[in-house]
Amino acid sequence: MASAKVALVAGARGIVGSNLVEALLSRGDWSVIGIARTAGSGSSGGYRHLAVDLLDAGQCRDAADACRDVTHLFYAARAGRADPADEAHVNVAMLRNVLEGTLSRATGLMHVSLVHGTKWYGSHLGRYRTPAREDDPRLPQVNFYYDQHDYIVQRQQGHAWRWSTVRPHIVCGISVGYPFNFITSLAAYGSLCRALGKPFDFPGTDACFNSVSQATDAGLLADALIWTAEDPRCDDQDFNIINGDYFRWCNVWPLLAAFFDVPAGGPTGTPIATAMPDADATWSALVRRHALQDLPLGALANWPFLDFLFRAGWDDMSSTVKSRQAGFHAALDTEAVFLGYLRRLRDQRFIP
Ligand SMILES: NC(=O)c1ccc[n+]([C@@H]2O[C@H](COP(=O)([O-])OP(=O)(O)OC[C@H]3O[C@@H](n4cnc5c(N)ncnc54)[C@H](OP(=O)(O)O)[C@@H]3O)[C@@H](O)[C@H]2O)c1
Structure with a gap:
């Protein structure tokens, strides 16, 4: 590899990882190696893809030779499990397999970045202290972020590399085939409302x-990840990363309804799968x-994820003071981010 900066992006095909790969390559001074189990469109330009199962320690070790020039690890892989203890075990094992297997020969490793989120503060559990600050005390619940954090701090002992973590909330971007994605799920929901002649109801709670x-815009998050990896002020630090503004669904909802050209409804509390039992067949007809691009509904939409987001009957607010004081000043208007991605999805024929 010609470049002095070589990134290994673990989870390179997900919403965070794929947008990070794109941002790194656009900088021009990074070579990028990506890892995911599926190869996707494979390697091209400054990008090399390794199809590796991070749960398989042998496969991770076998990739060590290809990764000996890696200088920066960006860890954006994630394995979901129903049981939090199992989830913690699995996600720490994957991170360990990368650091102790895949990067065992990377003697020039300088930085390890972990992608976490506001679940660190219990944003998925109920009301929490807002605006959430990076140094707020941990909750008593099991959380794989805590276990990965403890592992990385302990693993760093005796090594020259530094670490940092970022904590986004609702990452917005396009990641077809990885529907842990608010924007593509919403785009499919709104398009189906229009096709079925239904109002654009809010399928969540009044609260x-x-x-x-x-x-958090995925491009802004990628910029923040590169910043934390390169700026020494970020060494061994955690940062909340959000667009920089706050919103209420009740104010945003009419704008989204106008985009889909359907009347805005209100909160129904009805899970989407219940409100739209034949969504898969309707989607195929719509395609x-x-x-449209010939994709099943499941490539874009994850109804349980959308239902989960629309049931948080409490404020989600992260403090951005620490990242701003440390030098990260990027900010985006979230309404414009939502509408911008919806337009892109329409332009690229993912939605009508
Ligand atoms: N999405 C959000 O809105 C959001 C919000 C806040 C925080 N976060 C955090 O951001 C981080 C990244 O999540 P994401 O949303 O980008 O996830 P994602 O879209 O589900 O992508 C996960 C990535 O990990 C890879 N992966 C999963 N299991 C693997 C395995 N065994 N071996 C190799 N690769 C594996 C997947 O590729 P393959 O399946 O092809 O292997 C994919 O590339 C997570 O910590 C998440 O909690 C996400």
């Missing part, structure tokens, strides 16, 4: 509709009628 929330 959520009226609470304060926040989001044919509008000559």
Whole structure:
């Protein structure tokens, strides 16, 4: 590899990882190696893809030779499990397999970045202290972020490399085939409302509709990850990374309804799968009628994820003081981010 800066992006095909790969390559001074179990479109340009199962320690060790020039690890892989203890065990094992296997020959390793999120503060559990600050005390619940953090701090002992973590909330971007994605799920939901002649109901609770929330653009998150990896002020630090503004669904909802050209409804509390039992068949018909990209609904939409986001009947607010004081000043208007991605999805024929 010609470049002095060589990134290994673990989880390179997910919403965070794929947008990070794109941002690193666009900088021009990074070579990028990506890891995911699936190869996708494979390697091209300054990008080399390794199809590796991070749960398989042998496969991770076998990739060590290809990764000996890696200078920066960006860890954005994630394995979901129903049981939090199992989830913690699995996600620490994957991180360990990368550091102790895949990077065992990377003697020039300088930085390890972990992608976490506001679940660190219990944003998925109920009301928490807001605005959440990076040094707020941990909760008593099991959380794989805590276990990965403890592992990385302990693993760093005796090594020259430094670490940092970022904590986004509702990452917005396009990641087809990885539907842990608010934007593509919402795009599919709105398009189906229009196709079915239904109002654009808010499928969540009244409390959520009226609470304060926040989001993180995937491109902004990628910039923040590169910043934390390169700026020594970020060494061994955690940072909340959000667009920088806050919003309420009740204010955003009419704008989204206008985009889909359907009347805005209110909170129904009805899970989407219940409100739209035949969504898969309706979607296939929509794809044919509008000559959309030939993808099943499941490549874009994850109804349980959307239902989960629309049931947070409490404020989601992260403090951005620490990242701003440390030098990260990027900010985006979240309404414009939502509408911008929806337009891109329409332009690229993912939705009508
Ligand atoms: N999405 C959000 O809105 C959001 C919000 C806040 C925080 N976060 C955090 O951001 C981090 C990244 O999540 P994400 O949303 O980008 O996840 P994602 O879209 O589900 O992507 C996960 C990535 O990990 C890879 N992966 C999973 N299991 C693997 C395995 N055994 N071996 C190799 N690769 C594996 C997947 O590729 P393959 O399946 O092809 O292997 C994929 O590339 C997580 O810590 C998450 O909690 C996400």
